[in-house]
Amino acid sequence: MQKILVANRGEIALRVMRTAHRMGISTVAVYSEADRDAPHVRAADQAFCIGPPPSAESYLLGDRIIEVALDTGAEAIHPGYGFLSENAGFARAVAEAGLIFIGPGPDAIHTMGDKLAAKRAVQAYDIPLVPGTDEPVTDLQQIREIAAGIGYPVLIKAAAGGGGKGMRVVDREGELEGQIQRAMSEAKSAFGDGSVFIEKYVTAPRHIEIQVMADTHGNILHLFERECSIQRRHQKVVEEAPSSVLTPELRDRMGRAAVDVARACNYVGAGTVEFLLDADHHFYFLEMNTRLQVEHPVTELITGLDLVELQIRVARGEELTLKQEALKINGHALELRVYAEDPLQDFMPSVGRLELYRPPAGEGIRVDDGFAEGMQVPIFYDPMLSKLIVHGEDRPAAIRRMREAIAGYQVAGVATTLPFGDFVCRHPAFTSGSFTTHFVRDHYSPEELENDLEREASVAARVALHAYLNHLDKLSINKGTDEG
Structure with missing residues (x-):
């Protein structure tokens, strides 16, 4: 494989290119x-424009991408994550x-x-599943009976897709019909498939x-866990490895x-098996992401x-030469997804020009x-600017390093x-490890974050004033000494 x-x-x-070049x-x-001047274009040995800015007219054009690969003599295609990375039709067309x-x-x-289909595939391996249906449901009376059987609250989920789309929590029977219709409509719009299923809603879950x-x-390894419970709109913002709540026995x-899930579908390559962990530390298979994850650096x-x-x-x-028993966890890692979003405005996207952009280093x-x-x-x-990842000898050290890195990250224009990442890192629920996906x-609250930012600005102003007055005092003393 040369290209x-x-x-x-x-x-x-850029991440893939760095390793490939090495x-x-x-x-x-x-x-x-829209990406003509983007860093990934400059970093590549060859670069080709494949269409206008909208994804449907560029990054989702599988046939065009394959055509470029063949024309340039590339032997392989790395899909990254998002776009075509979990598109079975594209993977088949590439082959x-x-x-x-x-x-x-x-x-x-x-x-x-x-x-x-994923639930059906893993059933032979006795993997814990959240109680619920293993077939799409559309009949309201049937749904009422299922919900009554497993007990409220229940979760309505799109059979295809993810990212929180087509997902509704139903706390009581009177809400069921309306929430079902909304979930089906959203699933149809987002994924072209309105199928939904129903399962017991785990009320205080962690996402592991x-x-x-x-x-x-035939070799399958697991490379330990990532804790991904800090989310907004069912999407991750802060991730860490390892989790603060897993014992060695539970981790094993x-x-x-997870290895059995991979075995159940004859999996090859890097993948992630997602579980819900309840308050009693019972875990349930959620889904498998058949690609490299955004948060893979904390595992690295x-x-x-x-x-x-x-x-x-x-x-x-090539055959994996690593052995499961040889793999060890070294220290603790945290990742903050730095989105161009305003946490004071319900995380609304914030587009514009990066007037100042200087990431931290150290x-x-x-x-x-x-x-x-x-x-x-x-x-x-997606409005993600970067992933800020830190490593420390233990969790408290990693949290301190993350706060220092956030303070040193200079961004203006969007x-x-x-600030939300810093809020998380100093909140007692997070530092104690006592948090859930909620x-x-x-x-x-945006108000609390705004108050924190105002307090920090006030402290910084007082520190600056104190330093300035000290400077004036020293000038006065030196001037008196000179005159004497």
Whole structure:
């Protein structure tokens, strides 16, 4: 494998290219007209514009991307995450074109992309599942009976897709019909499939996911867990590894369950098995993401492994030489997704020009980004500017380092989630490890963050004034000494 086309943009495209270049592999970038001057375009050995800014006219054009790969002599395509990364049809088309898809096979993508099919696939392995249906439901009377049987509250979820779309919590029977209709409509609009299923709603859950890596020789490893419970709108904002609540025994059981999930669909490559963990530390299989995750760097920092390199090696047919018993957790890592969003305005997107953009640097600090000062943050794509990742010898050290890194991150021109990240890192619920996926609902308010920012600004002003007055006193003393 001498050349790889990276079918993505921004920080993940750069992330893949860095490893490819270190391995001596040339890279091809594709880009939309909006990304003509983006860093990933400049970093690649070759770059080709594939269409206008909208994703549907550029980054989602699988046939066009395959055509560029063939024209440039690329032997493989790395999809990154998002866009076409979990599109079984694209993975199949890549293989049919004689190219290597750096990811799982289309059958595994298809199975795990359908939550109901995924549940059926893992049933033979005795993996804990949240009580609920394993087939789509549409009949309201049937839904009423199922909900009564498993007990309220219940969760209505789209059978296809994720990211919180097509998802509704129903606390009582009187709300059921309206919420079902809303969930089906949203699922149809977002995924082209209005199928939903119903399951018991876990009231105080934590979101724990296990990183797996599998080769074509039958070897499957788990690379420990990531805690992803700090979310807004069902999407992750702060992730860490390891989790503060898993015991070694529970970690081992969840790891073995994740390996079984991968085995159930003949998985190859890097994947993530997601679980819900309830207040009594019972875990339930949620879904499998058949790609590299946004938060993969925290796993890299605690294991010392390069997951992109492992992806490429597996795609080349190499056997994993790592052994499960040899893998160890080293320290603690945190990741903050730095979105161009305003946490004071319900995390609304904040687009504009990056008038100032200077990421922090230093020991234990890593920034994966795809922007540079002076660039425009486009409205067409996910508004994530970067991932700020830190590593420390333990969790308190990692939290301190994250707060220091946030303080050193200079951004002007757009609002960001940096202040929210600092709010999380100093909140007692987070520092104590006593939090759930309801952290934002239970502990965060824009008013509280605004008050905190005002207090910090006031303290900073007083410190600056004190330093200025001290400076004047010293000048006065020195002047008196000179005159004497």
